[in-house]
Amino acid sequence: MSETKEELQSRIEDWIVQQMPMIQMHGGTSMVRELDPDSGLVVIELGGTCSGCGVSNITAENMQRDLYFAFDAIEEVQIKVPSTEMSGPIRSKVAVVATCSSQLSRQDICESTRF
Numbered sequence: 001m002s003e004t005k006e007e008l009q010s011r012i013e014d015w016i017v018q019q020m021p022m023i024q025m026h027g028g029t030s031m032v033r034e035l036d037p038d039s040g041l042v043v044i045e046l047g048g049t050c051s052g053c054g055v056s057n058i059t060a061e062n063m064q065r066d067l068y069f070a071f072d073a074i075e076e077v078q079i080k081v082p083s084t085e086m087s088g089p090i091r092s093k094v095a096v097v098a099t100c101s102s103q104l105s106r107q108d109i110c111e112s113t114r115f
Contacts, residue, residue: 008073009035012042015070020063023050030063033080040075042067051082 003011009032016023016030023030027049034043044063050056060079067077 003037003073005035005037008037008071012044012067012071015067016044016063019066019070020059023059026053028053028059037073040073041078042071042074042076043078043080046079046081053081056081 012032012035013030020030022028023046028046029048029050031045031047032042033045034041036042044067046056046060050059053059060081064077064079068074
């Protein structure tokens with residue numbers, strides 16, 4: 001039996017809490033904003049203190065890479081972080097800081113992110 005969208009979303013959110021505890025420890029938040037099990041797209045939004053954090057791009061890249069490897073159902077990962085350049089309910093802005101898709105192989109991604 002195939003996993004429902006809600007089950008997959010719950011597993012992803014549980015994984016984020018377990019694998020990325022530094023986000024919450026530093027006052028940040030993470031949430032699955034969009035999930036399409038048919039296409040394999042997942043969009044994660046980082047918020048709280050992640051907005052404007054100097055290393056949020058590194059966190060996003062690591063999360064994007066790790067999610068891609070942790071879930072076979074995921075084919076594309078987008079991590080979004082609200083920008084602090086503009087504020088207010090009308091002028092809020094979101095930047096996509098990391099995007100990964102299945103156009104690159106899992107091996108290519110792993111090799112490109114080695115330090």
